[in-house]
Amino acid sequence: MKFLFKLIVMPILIMLAVPAIFLALLYKSVEIPVEDFQDIGDGVSLTGMIQEEMDTFLISNDTDSTVGVGIAQSNANGLLKAQFTGINENYLNDNASDDEKNYVLKEDFFGYQGSWVRFEDDIIEIESGMHIFVSNFTYKTRVLIAFKLTADTDEVVLKLDKLTVGNMPLAWLFSTVSWAAEQITGQDIKGIIDDQLDGLATFDPQQREIRIDVKNLIEQQVSDPQQAAMIKSLMAFIEENELLDIGFKDEEFRASLALGKTKDDTPPFVLNTLDKIIDDVHLQAILASKANALILSSLTTTTSPFIELNAFTLNRMFEYFLREQQVSSGVMQEIELFENYKMSALVPYVTMSDVFTINIPLIIEDIGDNTKRFQTIIKIDATPEMDGNDLKINLNALTAGEVTLTEEHIGNILTMLGDNEMIKDGAFVFENFDEQMSAAGMSIENVVMVNSKLRIYVTLNDGIPLEDIQNAIEDVLDAIVDNPEYSPELNDAINDVINNLNDPEGDPEQAIEDFLETLEGLSDEEQQQLFDDLVEAFEGTDLDYEDIFGINP
Known part of the structure; x- marks a missing residue:
């Protein structure tokens, strides 16, 4: 009898036990975390959270201020609840029937x-509850998916950490599932997921992870190249200076940007309308x-005389040469x-x-209330030089507030200043x-x-002794004084x-x-009058103005 039991009965019992064990492992009852859903209340939205953070930051900010988004566990569940009540408006409503209250969706054979x-x-865990109805019996199970999240300004990575149905871990079956999907659909899991991601991210089935390249995402989502460049520049500042803090703490996921460290509220230079250059003739004038400086500088130089352009004159030139690219007066780009x-x-x-510095102000403000604003100024150390016939301003290191950025950016x-012929090979060029001179x-x-x-420095006629030139200029000054x-x-x-x-x-x-x-x-006009008087006074000397400087006044 024992022999027959081992030969016949034991295999039958094992065959019955395997599915029973399997069903037992898959069985797990879960309770809906009602309190987590209710804490957030109605009307929660991610947009609302961002706007609240932005308003708080723009109303009052300093170098220690941060702006970010914090999504608590209850916030995330509140967002899910908003989606579920769109399917079943009585979901989690204590006054509704049990079926409407306890299920997002209930059919004859199953309930979600x-x-x-x-x-x-x-780790982000996503748990879902499912009931299967067989006669008067309710089979309960759950699906638990856990992702490990890592993120920085280069990429966001979601790695599948856990896949459990009931109490049975199934992540190890991922390759088998991929094979089965390919047999059924003709496409493996990678292909299916990549299609859903639509180029916004890549999926690696071996590592079981989804990678989102931030730069590619910007390029795909922002069609305007200038706007994309502006965003990438800000991302570069963030990355190089470690301004972004992303992580979980006390049941909250928070991304916090130390934008205040870039703050620079120095009033930017604004050119008055009356000071703007009208055309090339005006520029030459x-x-x-x-x-005038050319004449006076000849009195002390042993080489070449010079003229000097102050910041105001150069800023008039910058505004003139960049005017066509401005989207509105004084503004190069808006996002x-x-x-x-x-x-x-x-x-x-x-x-x-x-140092010679190029300043590019950036302002973030509320469209309807410009008292809510934040300002930084990107300051670029530069070196001016003549490059052939061009005045070239080579750009070096960048700073914004307390942070820096290498010249590769x-x-x-x-x-972000627009498509402009004035900008060539990472430099400003006055062609x-x-x-013009x-x-x-x-x-x-x-x-x-x-x-x-x-x-x-301007060329001086080397055919005339410098002492003779200086004597003539002294006579000219005597003629115009008082x-x-x-x-x-x-x-x-x-x-x-x-x-x-x-x-x-x-x-x-010094004089x-x-x-x-x-x-x-x-x-x-006053400078032009003085210049005309000086040139006229040269006529009373042994030298003419054009003889000295080799040019016509």
């Missing part, structure tokens, strides 16, 4: 209890008006953010102190600037920054130069520097 999430460390906000890149401007920064009556030798001004049509400040500056030239212990170089400072305070 819903899904809910849990946040634990860097402005450059010609600087020739809408989260419907209610916009980010604007303003026209670049120059400052000169110890300069291209993206400049792209044929030498020709020639039209104004000057020929350039070199450019350097001196005393917070761009000094442009002109009643000049301002007292200008007459004082001319007298100061003459007195220091005649005083053996005088400092003519001329002071004179040039006085010139900067004159209008274009």
